[in-house]
Amino acid sequence: SNPRSGLPGRLTMVAGDGKVPIFGKIKKDYPFFMRGDLDAFPALFFDNLSSLLGILFAMIFVPVLASIILGDGRISGAHIGAFTDMIFGRMAPGIAIALAFGNVCYSWMAWKLAYYEDRDDVTALPYGINTPAGFVMAFQVMLPLCFAYADSAPEEFALKVWQGACSANFVGGLFEISGFWLGNIIRDNSSKAALYAPIAAVGFVYLAYVPFVAVNSEPIIGILPFALAFTGFFANGGKGIYIRGISSVLVFGVGVILKWAGAGKYDGTQEQQVATIVDAFYSFAGKNSILPGVSLLGFGDVGNFIGVVFPVALQSFIETMENVEAAAEKGDHYNVMEAMIVDGVGTCIGSVFGSVIPTTVYIGHARHKIIGARASYSLLNAATYFVLLMAGIFPVLFYFVDPISVGCILIFVGLMIVQQSFDVSAPRHYPCLCVGLFCLIADQSRLNGDTRIGVINLGAGGGIMASLIITQIICDLTDCRFDRAALYSLIACVFSEFGIMHGNNPVGINGGSVGLGELAVSYSDGATYESGLNEGWRFAVAYAMLTVFCVGHWVMQKFGRFPEAVKDNGVVEKPAEGKETEVSKA
Numbered sequence: 001s002n003p004r005s006g007l008p009g010r011l012t013m014v015a016g017d018g019k020v021p022i023f024g025k026i027k028k029d030y031p032f033f034m035r036g037d038l039d040a041f042p043a044l045f046f047d048n049l050s051s052l053l054g055i056l057f058a059m060i061f062v063p064v065l066a067s068i069i070l071g072d073g074r075i076s077g078a079h080i081g082a083f084t085d086m087i088f089g090r091m092a093p094g095i096a097i098a099l100a101f102g103n104v105c106y107s108w109m110a111w112k113l114a115y116y117e118d119r120d121d122v123t124a125l126p127y128g129i130n131t132p133a134g135f136v137m138a139f140q141v142m143l144p145l146c147f148a149y150a151d152s153a154p155e156e157f158a159l160k161v162w163q164g165a166c167s168a169n170f171v172g173g174l175f176e177i178s179g180f181w182l183g184n185i186i187r188d189n190s191s192k193a194a195l196y197a198p199i200a201a202v203g204f205v206y207l208a209y210v211p212f213v214a215v216n217s218e219p220i221i222g223i224l225p226f227a228l229a230f231t232g233f234f235a236n237g238g239k240g241i242y243i244r245g246i247s248s249v250l251v252f253g254v255g256v257i258l259k260w261a262g263a264g265k266y267d268g269t270q271e272q273q274v275a276t277i278v279d280a281f282y283s284f285a286g287k288n289s290i291l292p293g294v295s296l297l298g299f300g301d302v303g304n305f306i307g308v309v310f311p312v313a314l315q316s317f318i319e320t321m322e323n324v325e326a327a328a329e330k331g332d333h334y335n336v337m338e339a340m341i342v343d344g345v346g347t348c349i350g351s352v353f354g355s356v357i358p359t360t361v362y363i364g365h366a367r368h369k370i371i372g373a374r375a376s377y378s379l380l381n382a383a384t385y386f387v388l389l390m391a392g393i394f395p396v397l398f399y400f401v402d403p404i405s406v407g408c409i410l411i412f413v414g415l416m417i418v419q420q421s422f423d424v425s426a427p428r429h430y431p432c433l434c435v436g437l438f439c440l441i442a443d444q445s446r447l448n449g450d451t452r453i454g455v456i457n458l459g460a461g462g463g464i465m466a467s468l469i470i471t472q473i474i475c476d477l478t479d480c481r482f483d484r485a486a487l488y489s490l491i492a493c494v495f496s497e498f499g500i501m502h503g504n505n506p507v508g509i510n511g512g513s514v515g516l517g518e519l520a521v522s523y524s525d526g527a528t529y530e531s532g533l534n535e536g537w538r539f540a541v542a543y544a545m546l547t548v549f550c551v552g553h554w555v556m557q558k559f560g561r562f563p564e565a566v567k568d569n570g571v572v573e574k575p576a577e578g579k580e581t582e583v584s585k586a
Contacts (some may be wrong), residue, residue, distance in 0.1 A: 018324075018333040020109070021243045024343075027115035030122070032107070032379075036372030042125075046248035046361060046384065048099070050409035052394075053135035054211070055357060058404050060093075060377045061082055062138055065158075065447070066146035070484035074150040074155070081152040084164050088280075088395045089396035090354045091290035097131065098350025098359050102127040103382035105342045106361075107375040109334055124375040125323065125339065126362040131413055132202040133172075133358040139206060140308045140464060141165050142356070144517060145301060163298030165356035171302050172309035172358055173347030177556075179317025180337040184204045186319055189484070190319075191570045193319050193421070193429035197436025198311045200421035205440040211407030214572055218404045220225045220263040225251045227407040229412040246411060254270045255405020264404075277399045280296040282529025295354045307465040309498040312358065314468070318341065320361045322567035327365040342383070363420075370372055426570035429475050436471035439463030455503075457535050460503040461517030469501060473546070479566040486550035489543050496521055496539035504535040 002254030063083045067075035093192035109123040145161040152160060187195070215222035232240045232247025240247050259267060267273060317340050322338040339361060346359040368377065388394045425433055458466060469492045495501040505519040507525040514520040522540065526532030556562055 006246055015049055016327060018335055020112050020333075020335045020338070022335065022338050025109070025115050026111035027118070027120075029120075030109065030111050030114040030374070031120055032374050033376040034372050034374050036368070037374055037377040037380070039371045040368040040373035040377035042249070043360070043364065043367065044126050044128065044377060044381045045384060046252075046409075047126070047364070050248060050252075050383065051129055051131040051134065051413065052095070052585050053398060053403075053406045054207070054410040055129070055138060056058055056087060056398060057129070057406065058135055058138040059087055059142060059148065059356075062142050063146050063161075065152065069449075070147065070150060073329060076154070079157050082158040082512055083161070085283075085289075086158040088284050088398075089287075090162060090291060090295070091353075092352030092355060092389040092392075092394055093288045093290040094295065094350050094352075095357060096386045097353045098346050098355045098357075099385045099389075100382040100391055101203045101349050102342060102346035102359050104347075105346070107378045107382075109338065109342075110378075111374040113332060117333070122375070123327075123330075123365060123369040123373050124378040125223070125332075125334060126364045126368060127342075127359065128360040128362050128381075130312075130316055130360040131410075132207060132417060133217050133316065134359075135206040136202055136308060136312050136464065137169060137356050137358075140443075140461075141305050143514065145306070148301070148515065153362040155424050157452045160298065162354070162356070164301035164497075165298070166295035166351045166354060167298040167302045168305045168309050169356045169358060170296055170348050170351035171306070172313045173344045173351060174345055174358075175310055175313030175344070176317050176320075176358070177341055177344030177469075179313070179320070179340040179344070183317050183321050183336075183340060186314060186570070189428060190423075191479075192437070192477035192572070193425040193433040193475050193570050194468055195315055196421035196425065197279040197433055197471040198440075198467040199315045199319075200418050200433065201437045201440035201463070201467050204419030204437050205444045207410045207417065209444070211410045211581045212415075214407050215404055215411070218264050220260040220265075221255060221402060222404045222408065224258070225255045225402075225408040226411070226417075228254060229408045233416070238405040251405050252401060254548060255402035255408070256400070259402035259404075260524070264402075270320065271377075272401070277396055279398050280395040285391050288390060289353055290390075292353050295351060303513070304461075306516075307495070307503070307521070311464045311468045312345075316358060316360050323361045323363060323365065326363075326367075330366050330369045331540065332369070334366070344478075364473035365398075394451060395504065396410060411510055420519065424572050426568070426572060428478055429570040432471050432474045432478060436467040439467035439470065453466050453535070456516070457502050457504050457539070461499070461501070462536075465495060465499045471497065475570060477550075478555075479570070480557065480563050481567065482550045483565075484553035484563075486547050486554060489550055490548040492541045493543035495545060496543055498535050501502040502539040506533045559566070 046234065063075055063080045105221045106125045106127050110122045113121045113122060139498050142161055142165050145164045149157050149160040163500045215226055228247065228251045232242050232250060242250065260270065262270065320340050320343050321336055322333050323509045328332055328486050334541065341358050350359060421433060422430060439458055440463050443463040445455050446459040469488060473492065492501060498521060499519045501503055503518045504515050505522045508514045509521050522534050522536030524532050524537060525534045553562060
């Protein structure tokens with residue numbers, strides 16, 4: 001049908017074509033607020049809250065971890081204090097603006113779609129911070145920057161790390177925007193398992209494994225929230241067994257009660273905890289230190305993190321495409337290009353105002369659609385976080401809640417990402433996806449003091465790009481797509497030579513020192529093969545050998561010596577039913 005064809009002053013369209021004009025008109029009588037919005041808002045709010053709390057806990061721990069690893073006292077308590085002030089005073093307001101921009105934009109898109117298709121039952125796409133990307137920014141960007149600026153004074157240390165991370169986040173936002181024309185090209189020429197491997201690895205290691213270890217440090221607090229995470233999110237076919245929207249509240253609530261009942265061994269006394277909250281109130285409430293534009297004075301550091309931010313942005317815009325397509329299956333045909341632009345611009349705007357965390361469309365549209373939500377749940381989310389983060393109230397909430405129960409939510413989110421990654425990948429690619437997980441496991445092992453050369457080589461630069469490229473190569477080998485495996489092997493060869501992958505090249509071209517994971521031309525620096533320190537060039541040679549191997553197999557395949565290639569990219573048409581659960585997306 002064509003409900004608007006021939007109507008004076010209105011565009012001719014085809015219902016469901018997904019071509020809503022970016023600057024189109026809105027439906028002024030669209031019922032943007034319904035009872036379902038009151039049900040959808042808490043779910044989206046707690047989606048963002050659990051992720052934001054977990055990411056900020058991780059970021060505050062980053063300089064502590066850097067100090068432990070360095071072990072020489074250069075990063076002091078004053079540095080850690082300045083870093084914390086930077087997070088709540090400068091970064092949090094930037095997050096507020098990014099969330100406000102995206103939630104308002106997606107609400108506006110709902111109004112436009114309602115006009116375009118002349119419907120009243122349009123549900124806005126859910127939007128928030130990119131959870132795994134936030135942990136990538138913490139451990140793969142901010143941590144290396146802490147090492148780089150360890151000799152700086154406390155205030156300068158915090159400023160430089162923040163500026164470098166904001167600048168890297170801005171570049172990641174530009175990559176996200178590029179998805180509006182690159183997205184289909186990359187998706188059509190990559191295996192599903194490879195696209196999901198980096199984010200699944202982050203979900204497994206930093207969102208699931210690390211918080212699970214923390215839960216075991218406080219078992220009396222952690223055991224019930226941990227159990228609730230599984231009964232509330234994974235039980236009953238992924239729908240949970242409790243009233244819709246209450247699972248997150250239960251996890252948080254039980255953890256907070258046990259924390260303030262004194263069940264924690266390492267939380268300090270109640271008097272100390274109250275003093276921390278009071279101090280946070282007087283330090284941050286009613287004020288912020290937002291510095292628009294100043295946040296982007298760290299572009300000199302960005303080059304070293306291209307291999308980190310690009311794979312994350314790549315997976316993000318592919319996921320956005322799929323979430324928009326999922327919304328279309330429920331009847332809401334949004335403009336996918338506009339959605340990818342909004343995600344990227346939201347990330348960029350947040351960076352300008354101080355955010356280091358990318359933003360994205362969330363899984364969950366179907367859930368909100370079923371309960372009758374429209375667009376105001378998104379506006380409520382924007383307004384709530386704008387007040388909490390801009391007015392300096394969030395630090396008080398941060399120190400009031402229990403970090404162990406926050407970790408239990410993150411365990412669910414991380415395992416859900418891993419589960420989803422397997423759901424959308426062909427079973428024959430499961431072993432390849434597992435190899436992709438190894439790259440981030442190696443990086444976590446490296447951060448915990450593992451000095452084995454293989455661990456350092458694999459985890460250099462965070463292992464993100466290696467997770468993507470290696471997984472892609474072995475997926476193609478599995479599918480006998482030897483021509484494409486040769487191409488990706490050649491890409492890996494070039495990336496290894498310049499430190500984008502396997503960036504363990506301590507000796508630069510001029511003999512100077514090069515940090516782990518930094519961009520550098522790798523070469524054999526030793527008098528003998530055995531005495532050299534640089535490793536990247538050895539991987540370049542290895543991938544060149546693999547390229548020749550793949551080309552040889554491709555030639556043999558053309559002569560009928562090997563089976564025909566499987567060219568479906570390992571796509572599973574429909575994920576298992578009931579997998580859409582209650583908390584956020586990648």
